[in-house]
Amino acid sequence: MLQAIGVASIDDLFMSIPPALRLKKKLDLPLHLTEMELKDEFQRLSTQNLSSGKLDIYLGAGVYDHYSPSVIRHLLNRSEFYTSYTPYQPEMTQGVLQAIFEYQSCICGLTGMDVSNASLYEGGHAMAEACLMAKAKTGRNRIVLSAGTHPEYVQVLKTYTFNLETEVVLAPLAADGKTDLKALQALVDEKTAAVVVSNPNFFGVLEDGQAFADAAHAKGALCIAVVEPVSLALVKSPGEFGADIACGEGQSLGISPSFGGPYLGFLAAKMALVRQMPGRICGQTTDNRGQRGFVLTLQTREQHIRREKANSNICTNQTLLAIAATIYLGAVGPQGLTEVATQGAQKAHYLAGELAKIKGVKLSYSGAWMNEFTVDLGKDSGPVLDALQAKGILGGVALSRFYPERKNEILVAVTEVKKKAQLDKYAAALKEVLA
Amino acid sequence: MSVEKLIFEKSSAGRRAATFPVLDVPAIDFLPKESRRASALGLPEVSEQDLVRHYTRLSQRNIGIDTQFYPLGSCTMKYNPKVNEDMAARDGFRNIHPYQPDSTVQGALEVLYDMEHWLAEVSGMDAITLQPTAGAQGELTALLVAKAYHDSKGRKPRKVLVPDSSHGTNPASASYCGYIVETVKSLPDGTVDLEDLKPRITEDVACLMMTNPNTVGIFEKDIPTIATWLHAVDAQLYYDGANLNAICGVARPGDMGCDMMHFNVHKTFSTPHGGGGPGSGPIGVKKHLLPFMPVPRVTRQDGHYALDYSQPQSIGRIRTFYGNFGIIVRGLVYLKSFGGDGMAEIGKQAVLNANYLLALLKDTFHSPYGDRCMHEFVLSLTDFKKKNDVSALDVAKRLADYGYHAPTVYFPLIVPEAIMIEPVETESKETLDAFAETLKKIMLEDPAVLHAAPVNTPVGRLDEVGAARNPIVRWQP
Numbered sequence: 001m002l003q004a005i006g007v008a009s010i011d012d013l014f015m016s017i018p019p020a021l022r023l024k025k026k027l028d029l030p031l032h033l034t035e036m037e038l039k040d041e042f043q044r045l046s047t048q049n050l051s052s053g054k055l056d057i058y059l060g061a062g063v064y065d066h067y068s069p070s071v072i073r074h075l076l077n078r079s080e081f082y083t084s085y086t087p088y089q090p091e092m093t094q095g096v097l098q099a100i101f102e103y104q105s106c107i108c109g110l111t112g113m114d115v116s117n118a119s120l121y122e123g124g125h126a127m128a129e130a131c132l133m134a135k136a137k138t139g140r141n142r143i144v145l146s147a148g149t150h151p152e153y154v155q156v157l158k159t160y161t162f163n164l165e166t167e168v169v170l171a172p173l174a175a176d177g178k179t180d181l182k183a184l185q186a187l188v189d190e191k192t193a194a195v196v197v198s199n200p201n202f203f204g205v206l207e208d209g210q211a212f213a214d215a216a217h218a219k220g221a222l223c224i225a226v227v228e229p230v231s232l233a234l235v236k237s238p239g240e241f242g243a244d245i246a247c248g249e250g251q252s253l254g255i256s257p258s259f260g261g262p263y264l265g266f267l268a269a270k271m272a273l274v275r276q277m278p279g280r281i282c283g284q285t286t287d288n289r290g291q292r293g294f295v296l297t298l299q300t301r302e303q304h305i306r307r308e309k310a311n312s313n314i315c316t317n318q319t320l321l322a323i324a325a326t327i328y329l330g331a332v333g334p335q336g337l338t339e340v341a342t343q344g345a346q347k348a349h350y351l352a353g354e355l356a357k358i359k360g361v362k363l364s365y366s367g368a369w370m371n372e373f374t375v376d377l378g379k380d381s382g383p384v385l386d387a388l389q390a391k392g393i394l395g396g397v398a399l400s401r402f403y404p405e406r407k408n409e410i411l412v413a414v415t416e417v418k419k420k421a422q423l424d425k426y427a428a429a430l431k432e433v434l435a
Numbered sequence: 436m437s438v439e440k441l442i443f444e445k446s447s448a449g450r451r452a453a454t455f456p457v458l459d460v461p462a463i464d465f466l467p468k469e470s471r472r473a474s475a476l477g478l479p480e481v482s483e484q485d486l487v488r489h490y491t492r493l494s495q496r497n498i499g500i501d502t503q504f505y506p507l508g509s510c511t512m513k514y515n516p517k518v519n520e521d522m523a524a525r526d527g528f529r530n531i532h533p534y535q536p537d538s539t540v541q542g543a544l545e546v547l548y549d550m551e552h553w554l555a556e557v558s559g560m561d562a563i564t565l566q567p568t569a570g571a572q573g574e575l576t577a578l579l580v581a582k583a584y585h586d587s588k589g590r591k592p593r594k595v596l597v598p599d600s601s602h603g604t605n606p607a608s609a610s611y612c613g614y615i616v617e618t619v620k621s622l623p624d625g626t627v628d629l630e631d632l633k634p635r636i637t638e639d640v641a642c643l644m645m646t647n648p649n650t651v652g653i654f655e656k657d658i659p660t661i662a663t664w665l666h667a668v669d670a671q672l673y674y675d676g677a678n679l680n681a682i683c684g685v686a687r688p689g690d691m692g693c694d695m696m697h698f699n700v701h702k703t704f705s706t707p708h709g710g711g712g713p714g715s716g717p718i719g720v721k722k723h724l725l726p727f728m729p730v731p732r733v734t735r736q737d738g739h740y741a742l743d744y745s746q747p748q749s750i751g752r753i754r755t756f757y758g759n760f761g762i763i764v765r766g767l768v769y770l771k772s773f774g775g776d777g778m779a780e781i782g783k784q785a786v787l788n789a790n791y792l793l794a795l796l797k798d799t800f801h802s803p804y805g806d807r808c809m810h811e812f813v814l815s816l817t818d819f820k821k822k823n824d825v826s827a828l829d830v831a832k833r834l835a836d837y838g839y840h841a842p843t844v845y846f847p848l849i850v851p852e853a854i855m856i857e858p859v860e861t862e863s864k865e866t867l868d869a870f871a872e873t874l875k876k877i878m879l880e881d882p883a884v885l886h887a888a889p890v891n892t893p894v895g896r897l898d899e900v901g902a903a904r905n906p907i908v909r910w911q912p
Contacts, residue, residue: 001787001791001864003822004791004794004795005787005790005791005793006806007687007790007792008582010783010786010787013685013783013786013787013790014783014786014810015463015686016653016654016656016733016807017654017656017682017685018659018688019545020659020660020687021656021658021686021843021891022686023684023685023687023690023779026775027557027684027775027778027780028556029553029557029770029775030555030771030774030775030796031774031775031776032772032773032774032775032776032777033772033773033774034772035772038518038768038771038772039522039524041516041771042522042525042764043525043543044542045543045545045546046522046525046526046527046528047542048527048536048542048545049527049531049539049540049541049542049543050527050531050539050540051526051529051531051671052530053526053530053533055533055539057609059532059534059535061534062535062755063532063533063534063756065530065532067453067454067455067684070484071453071483071487072584073524074487075486075487075490075491075494076516077520078490078491078494078498079499079500079501079502079515079603079707080494080497080498080501080502080707081493081494081497081499081709082496082498082499082515082707082709082710083499083501083502083707083708084498084499084500084505084516084709084710085507085510085706085708085711085840086514086708086709086710086711086712087506087711088507088841088843089831089832089835089840090894090895090897090899091496091832091835091889091892091893091895091897092497092498092835092840092841092889092892093710094439094493094496094893095495095496095497095895096493096710096711098439098441098493098709099490099493099494100711101441101663101910102441102442102443102910103439103907104908104909105443105477105909105910105911106477106478108477108657108909109475109476109477109478110476110477110478112474114909115908115909116908116909118711119712120673121496121568121569121572121676121754122568122756123753124752124753124755125572128484130526132454136478136582143557147709148439148692150755152752152755152756153755154754155751155752156751156752156754156755158581158751159729159750159751159752159753160575160612160753162579162582162750162751163579163582163613163614163877164612164613165613169617175775176872181466184441194564199479204436205737206466206467206470207598208469212486220720220822223706225728228770232472233472233476233477233826234471234472234497235466235471235472236471236473237472237474238472239474240473240474241470243715249755253837256529256530257530257531257532257544258528258529258531258760258761259528259531259532259533259540259756259757259759259760259761259793260533260756260757260758260760260761260779261568261710261713261754261757261758261759261761262568262712262713262760262761262908263755267519274906274908278710279866281906281908283902283903283907283908284902284907285893285897285898285901285902285907286518286898286901287477287894287896287897287898288887288895288896288897288898289894289895291438291544291894291895293436293894293897294897295597295897295902296805297899297903297906298903298904299903299909302603303571303603303604303606303607303847304448304603304604306603306607306877307603307607307616308606308607308609308610309610310584310607310610310611311553312607312611312628313571313572313575313604313608313611314569314571314572315569315571315603315604315707316570316571316701316712316714316716317569317572317711317712318707318709318712318713319710319712319713320570320707320709320710321709321713322864323490326442327490328513329478329487330442330452330478330479330481330489330490331452331453331486332451332452332453333450333451333452333453333478333479333481334475334476334478334480335449335451335480336451336452336453336454336455337476337478339693340455342458343455343458343821344558345465345466346458346460346461346462346463346465347458347460347466347778349463350461353655353710358641365900368464368465368466368470369465370466372562372687376792378777385536389536389539394535394536394539395534396783398533399591401534403876404627408724414674419459420460420681423460423867
């Protein structure tokens with residue numbers, strides 16, 4: 001090969017790098033490992049983590065432990081899917097493109113929207129992009145959210161907009177855990193680009209989406225709905241309550257928790273907003289043989305064509321996770337998804353009922369909820385959660401993680417994977433810890 | 436070839452693949468009427484066998500690195516080792532929640548801490564964050580870090596400079612976070628025009644974003660000079676890590692005067708691209724930018740790992756949680772498989788393969804930047820276009836008929852009829868020889884054959900204009 005190139009050594013090919021810039025020192029890194037050694041090393045690392053097989057985990061807060069049927073992993077392991085790049089050459093990548101088209105159709109169906117993109121990074125990013133869409137569409141700078149928005153989503157929005165003259169304001173919650181609608185309406189003005197509802201909200205409580213949409217539209221703003229896709233099997237969809245954009249985290253659709261990623265940000269909107277939509281969109285077309293086929297479309301929105309005039313900088317997204325979600329939705333179907341949503345909610349309500357029987361424990365809010373609830377333990381949650389952990393239970397997310405003043409409260413999530421015996425074990429353990 | 440129906444077109448009411456155990460707690464009425472959904476879910480209803488057959492068949496209508504040579508320039512489509520997949524799939528990595536107490540996820544935190552160390556050492560940067568999900572989000576993160584840094588000094592530079600050969604994400608990220616983008620010209624040899632650049636470097640410049648080697652596969656040898664100019668006005672030099680594969684183990688951005696950079700773990704460190712993600716786009720910075728990095732930071736004290744949120748000058752979060760953890764695990768497996776002793780083999784073999792393939796093709800095609808390159812090279816098909824009306828797109832489509840994925844075409848924008856080829860280090864000489872032979876053979880074919888290509892793919896050339904004019908973006912009954 002060197003002869004064909006016309007050089008004496010590989011080092012000669014690096015002549016264009018000035019000698020002063022070439023690495024001379026030895027890298028301060030260990031020696032290479034063979035596959036057998038790698039397996040030892042990563043077994044050591046992975047077994048230091050206590051997974052849901054070793055602990056009963058009741059953590060949610062945007063990430064949920066749902067059952068993922070075997071078929072999903074098997075199909076995702078088709079390496080024609082996972083070793084391919086973004087489908088720039090559609091004739092060679094019809095498989096990925098058609099799967100994206102099916103994904104977009106599923107997301108439109110669930111949310112009641114007209115058009116979905118091919119995925120975003122994760123839920124917080126999807127909400128930030130939705131707000132930027134609203135800013136671009138309305139030419140306004142104010143974003144009104146509920147104090148029931150996931151606190152990390154608000155942080156992401158603030159980071160994304162910190163050089164963009166954007167005003168981010170939060171409407172407080174009422175005593176029942178729903179957003180105080182009077183306070184919300186007072187914050188929405190003629191400078192407001194978007195009013196954002198999270199349904200259910202971070203504390204698990206269901207909101208009145210219609211009231212958010214009405215408050216937005218009364219002032220010419222857009223309504224953005226941050227929704228949990230499994231709950232949409234039962235709960236009114238963004239399309240039904242008049243939202244303009246729907247977005248959220250798709251992890252609950254068969255994707256493992258994996259310590260925070262990779263996940264799936266989904267984003268769908270009314271057709272009038274398609275030009276503001278960021279990222280890849282797959283469209284149907286025909287080929288020169290008259291057959292149906294799929295391509296990436298409306299690309300004049302995107303960075304590889306428009307550079308600094310693009311409506312977003314996103315390039316790589318989370319396509320494989322979008323395919324995972326599509327296969328999951330195909331596996332469970334409408335009946336299965338309804339069952340997943342129902343079982344989680346029923347089991348959560350059963351657990352909440354059992355916990356509320358314990359002296360000193362009460363639910364924080366009276367508003368209706370699905371499979372996640374906020375509970376006040378009557379004393380500092382830290383030592384209580386530690387004591388539960390010693391009994392093999394991660395009892396919930398301490399609200400003090402996000403709100404230092406809320407020392408006694410925890411957020412508890414239950415999904416279909418929990419059995420009644422486990423729920424009873426949790427209630428008994430908490431009773432013992434608090435006694 | 437037959438058209439594969441949509442999953443919705445195979446649906447029949449009442450069918451399903453997954454079932455669930457009977458509810459074992461008493462059922463109550465928990466959902467008020469006004470909150471209830473009334474409309475149909477719009478999801479398919481299929482059996483497990485139909486589901487498996489459908490997506491298996493879709494996969495067969497797709498090509499990946501595992502099935503074909505995939506010389507897509509700028510994308511570093513190297514082989515994705517299977518052991519990476521197996522390690523990321525371990526129960527202790529997959530089934531852990533991001534809000535578990537630190538004491539229950541020490542192994543995961545060690546992975547993050549270790550990965551930061553490996554990336555810092557490979558790049559010569561002082562500190563790393565693994566939070567960004569993809570390269571473009573890494574760019575955005577770094578630009579916001581630069582913004583916070585300048586803010587801390589009471590300065591408000593408004594401009595970001597990008598070469599005209601840069602990736603589209605560079606100018607897009609800069610304008611996306613509120614900067615004015617100014618484009619810097621390239622010289623005929625493909626490098627940045629220093630005469631055009633120098634007067635642009637003023638106190639109003641926040642940052643220059645450079646890819647090195649650049650997108651035409653040439654090393655920007657004047658980068659230390661450029662860094663000196665920028666630093667004289669306290670502007671930052673950003674290194675776009677898309678082409679890091681060329682110099683991996685051979686040279687380091689941190690030693691070139693770069694202040695910040697992103698890595699594409701899904702390019703340089705072999706994690707699969709998933710048909711368009713998930714990726715992972717960590718950034719590295721020099722010490723002076725560390726206080727502004729996103730939270731949380733991973734810390735190690737007395738052998739115990741923890742997450743630290745107490746960074747008062749931080750730009751905040753760029754996403755939820757800690758990054759694409761599953762991808763970071765794969766990247767770390769890859770890095771450890773090379774080790775400090777083997778790292779240089781990555782860059783060396785990648786550059787060898789690219790130069791070999793260029794040597795095989797340079798007599799047939801016009802190579803605007805000469806007969807040497809780094810890890811990739813750009814050819815121009817202008818001559819063929821003039822003579823035979825054969826375009827870069829025609830050649831790309833025809834390659835599919837011979838069982839190859841196309842190279843990148845029409846990028847970078849500064850080269851007309853561009854074909855950008857990145858053969859990567861994992862390909863054998865035999866594969867490169869066969870590819871070069873095919874490419875030469877294609878150029879001798881009747882132009883009409885090329886215009887009609889591809890013919891051996893599941894679908895023929897698709898009407899992209901029609902798709903954009905009349906968007907059909909979802910299935911409807």
